[in-house]
Amino acid sequence: MLKTFKGGLHVNDNKNTRNCPIENFPSPAKVAIPMQQHIGAPAQPLVAKGDYVKKGQLIGNFETGLSCPIHASISGTVADIEMRNSYTGYGKTAHIVIENDYTDTPDDNIKTFDGDIFTATSEEIVELVRRAGICGQGGAAFPTYAKIQSAIGKASEIIINCAECEPYITENHRLMLEEPEKIIGGARILMHATYTEHMTIAIENNKMDAVEVMTKNTAEYENISVQVLKTKYPQGDERQLMYVIKGVELPAGKLPADVGCVIFNAETCVSVYNAIYEGMPLISTVLTVDGDAVNTPKNLRAPVGTRISDILDYCGGSTDNLSKIVSGGPMMGQAQWDMNAVVMKNTSAFLFLSDKTQSNDEGDCIHCGRCVGVCPMHLMPNYLAAFSKKDDKVLAEEFGILSCVECGSCTYICPGNVPIVQYIRTTKGAILAEKRKAAQKAKESEAKS
Amino acid sequence: MNSNTENKFLTMTASPHIKSPIKTRNIMADVVIALMPALVWAIYVFGFRALTITAISVVSCVAFEYLYRKLMKKSNTISDLSAVVTGILLAYSLPVSTPLWIPIIGSFFAIVIVKQLYGGIGKNIINPALAARVFLFVAYPTELTAFTEPGKYLSPFAVNVSKAASDITAGATPLVDLKNGIIPDADITSTLIGNIPGTIGEVSATILILTGIYLMIRKVITWHIPVTYIATVALITLVLPLGNAGGVSFMLLQLFSGGLMLGAFFMATDYVTSPATSVGRIIYGVGCGLITVFIRYFGGYPEGVSFAILIMNLFVWYLDKATKPKAFGGAKK
Numbered sequence: 001m002l003k004t005f006k007g008g009l010h011v012n013d014n015k016n017t018r019n020c021p022i023e024n025f026p027s028p029a030k031v032a033i034p035m036q037q038h039i040g041a042p043a044q045p046l047v048a049k050g051d052y053v054k055k056g057q058l059i060g061n062f063e064t065g066l067s068c069p070i071h072a073s074i075s076g077t078v079a080d081i082e083m084r085n086s087y088t089g090y091g092k093t094a095h096i097v098i099e100n101d102y103t104d105t106p107d108d109n110i111k112t113f114d115g116d117i118f119t120a121t122s123e124e125i126v127e128l129v130r131r132a133g134i135c136g137q138g139g140a141a142f143p144t145y146a147k148i149q150s151a152i153g154k155a156s157e158i159i160i161n162c163a164e165c166e167p168y169i170t171e172n173h174r175l176m177l178e179e180p181e182k183i184i185g186g187a188r189i190l191m192h193a194t195y196t197e198h199m200t201i202a203i204e205n206n207k208m209d210a211v212e213v214m215t216k217n218t219a220e221y222e223n224i225s226v227q228v229l230k231t232k233y234p235q236g237d238e239r240q241l242m243y244v245i246k247g248v249e250l251p252a253g254k255l256p257a258d259v260g261c262v263i264f265n266a267e268t269c270v271s272v273y274n275a276i277y278e279g280m281p282l283i284s285t286v287l288t289v290d291g292d293a294v295n296t297p298k299n300l301r302a303p304v305g306t307r308i309s310d311i312l313d314y315c316g317g318s319t320d321n322l323s324k325i326v327s328g329g330p331m332m333g334q335a336q337w338d339m340n341a342v343v344m345k346n347t348s349a350f351l352f353l354s355d356k357t358q359s360n361d362e363g364d365c366i367h368c369g370r371c372v373g374v375c376p377m378h379l380m381p382n383y384l385a386a387f388s389k390k391d392d393k394v395l396a397e398e399f400g401i402l403s404c405v406e407c408g409s410c411t412y413i414c415p416g417n418v419p420i421v422q423y424i425r426t427t428k429g430a431i432l433a434e435k436r437k438a439a440q441k442a443k444e445s446e447a448k449s
Numbered sequence: 450m451n452s453n454t455e456n457k458f459l460t461m462t463a464s465p466h467i468k469s470p471i472k473t474r475n476i477m478a479d480v481v482i483a484l485m486p487a488l489v490w491a492i493y494v495f496g497f498r499a500l501t502i503t504a505i506s507v508v509s510c511v512a513f514e515y516l517y518r519k520l521m522k523k524s525n526t527i528s529d530l531s532a533v534v535t536g537i538l539l540a541y542s543l544p545v546s547t548p549l550w551i552p553i554i555g556s557f558f559a560i561v562i563v564k565q566l567y568g569g570i571g572k573n574i575i576n577p578a579l580a581a582r583v584f585l586f587v588a589y590p591t592e593l594t595a596f597t598e599p600g601k602y603l604s605p606f607a608v609n610v611s612k613a614a615s616d617i618t619a620g621a622t623p624l625v626d627l628k629n630g631i632i633p634d635a636d637i638t639s640t641l642i643g644n645i646p647g648t649i650g651e652v653s654a655t656i657l658i659l660t661g662i663y664l665m666i667r668k669v670i671t672w673h674i675p676v677t678y679i680a681t682v683a684l685i686t687l688v689l690p691l692g693n694a695g696g697v698s699f700m701l702l703q704l705f706s707g708g709l710m711l712g713a714f715f716m717a718t719d720y721v722t723s724p725a726t727s728v729g730r731i732i733y734g735v736g737c738g739l740i741t742v743f744i745r746y747f748g749g750y751p752e753g754v755s756f757a758i759l760i761m762n763l764f765v766w767y768l769d770k771a772t773k774p775k776a777f778g779g780a781k782k
């Protein structure tokens with residue numbers, strides 16, 4: 001019996017691109033690089049319109065807070081610095097538009113790490129990772145250097161998340177098959193930097209070929225094990241991952257480090273490897289292009305800032321019934337409103353979906369309990385939606401609305417077509433806003449007295 | 450082929466972007482399918498009048514649902530098939546000698562009063578078919594307590610058969626004897642098969658169990674309610690039999706005659722009026738069992754299934770609330 005967690009979904013995994021090798025996307029004519037692609041403060045542009053920038057050059061930074069430096073993904077001239085609406089909910093964000101000169105001139109600062117990285121101190125590695133602009137490339141895009149810092153002295157186990165439980169996406173799968181040494185190399189650097197004693201590489205059992213490759217490539221390390229997980233959504237969620245691997249339920253409001261774990265995404269490890277051994281900051285990402293409305297599904301490595309329209313052209317265009325573009329997986333990804341959206345550091349997929357896959361007329365809850373059965377957080381989504389509808393925040397909180405991780409399992413399974421997560425999101429947002437306000441007030445009155 | 454379409458209109462909806470293909474309609478269709486074998490059996494035992502009554506009941510349920518929603522300018526919901534299920538279940542809980550206008554009144558009560566006045570599917574508190582059955586039972590006691598012997602076919606189209614029926618009806622189901630503490634003549638085999646007097650859909654225990662299992666395999670219902678409900682009735686009737694009857698045969702007759710199987714598999718499992726948690730469903734099933742036996746032993750009626758389920762319907766919200774699972778990682782209480 002494979003280990004798993006309680007709840008969750010068996011969905012058609014649609015891993016159509018599992019056999020599509022990662023292709024290098026040809027350098028696009030133009031990129032638009034957002035100054036915020038990570039959790040924390042946005043970076044401030046360091047270049048101006050008309051400047052010449054080299055590939056890998058630092059073009060945005062914010063030294064003093066939690067943030068992530070941003071680098072040019074191609075060489076060329078800065079055509080504009082535009083304020084645009086962010087496609088991932090960060091609000092208005094500056095985008096540096098670079099016109100390609102197709103020379104790929106590398107920045108002078110790009111150099112590999114001198115000497116043995118395993119004799120470097122944690123502080124040195126944290127600084128190298130920070131300067132390379134690395135953030136989590138699986139989901140939330142949390143700055144990786146800060147994650148390392150938070151784990152030092154607390155975590156004893158490092159988990160490399162290769163679960164890739166979202167349907168369609170195969171980029172981690174391909175990376176495991178094609179660049180296992182980079183994932184493992186990067187992961188070992190992170191292990192060294194976080195002083196963790198043991199590493200688990202977690203892979204779902206729909207990628208047994210990858211399990212084989214990773215097992216072979218880690219055979220020489222006694223403190224690294226490969227853990228096969230049952231294919232079930234959302235197995236890649238950090239809480240479920242830790243539950244399956246370590247048997248601990250992460251208490252609400254706590255960080256993985258508080259229960260002795262630190263978790264990195266597979267591609268993040270590759271970026272760390274590239275930063276150390278090739279000196280290249282995070283300027284490109286691997287993504288899966290799929291969906292029933294794209295002509296040629298592919299796996300690509302594309303420069304950060306590449307527009308969706310360029311990606312789509314490269315993948316043979318869309319079919320006529322294209323109705324939705326999603327950045328990320330179909331369960332948690334975000335719908336994009338036009339083709340100007342760009343590849344970001346944590347982009348894992350662009351999905352082009354037809355109207356066939358849609359059905360959004362809101363229906364009625366028939367109280368079937370299916371959502372209760374699939375909720376990985378063991379909530380009662382039906383009631384959370386009902387309370388949200390009535391704007392009853394008190395009952396919603398009593399029923400644990402703040403524990404919802406917005407995985408979408410409940411909405412997926414609901415036969416009544418109730419947009420449960422949407423209701424939950426709205427009410428959760430309202431409750432959190434109230435709490436922030438209350439905290440603010442308390443602070444102010446404290447300051448006064 | 451479309452490419453580089455800058456201004457193409459794109460759908461902006463929140464995640465998830467894929468949904469399970471199983472909708473309310475598919476689930477209800479499965480329930481309808483599962484209810485069909487019992488109808489075939491009813492036609493065999495009671496003749497085509499069983500079909501007439503079922504058809505009238507289904508058509509009027511659907512019609513009332515359609516008309517009400519139309520008059521109230523609400524969305525048309527008949528395609529979810531829930532009114533069809535209600536219609537079948539209502540007919541199944543009537544005796545075959547029922548006058549043909551009675552299911553129409555029952556349908557009105559079920560659909561308009563119990564279901565739609567509360568807001569339609571998912572909003573009603575008690576099960577519409579059961580509530581209508583109890584209403585009819587109270588309003589037309591004579592018509593609804595005459596039971597025909599198996600094999601005595603009544604006219605499928607005669608509006609009233611009470612006159613003719615008086616010559617040919619047995620008048621009592623095995624439950625009436627059981628209530629008086631005697632083991633009825635009906636032997637266990639014909640009870641199991643369903644060759645006994647009773648309402649249209651309740652008689653064949655075997656068919657109802659098999660189709661109930663079908664619903665479990667199809668994941669339309671879970672085992673919790675039927676198993677705990679039936680087990681509770683079995684346990685009490687075995688350990689605490691009524692009168693001198695006693696024994697296994699008393700228990701078996703309690704299980705297989707009357708509406709227990711129909712109630713346990715098809716009525717108590719109605720989503721809307723049963724709990725959404727597994728633990729809640731277990732408590733609910735046990736509660737149904739206890740009340741059923743209590744009414745059968747001490748109540749004014751020989752049958753207790755309808756009342757038992759209706760009473761437990763009222764506790765669904767409290768059961769859900771009390772059995773709310775502990776949130777993952779949540780100790781804060």
Ligand code: SF4
Pocket residue numbers: 374375376377378379380381384403404405406407408409410411420421424
């Ligand atoms: S979105 Fe929230 S409520 Fe729904 S299944 Fe996921 S965690 Fe549970």
Ligand code: SF4
Pocket residue numbers: 364365366367368369370371372381382385410413414415416417418420725
């Ligand atoms: S899955 Fe949908 S219909 Fe079923 S209980 Fe949950 S919200 Fe209601």
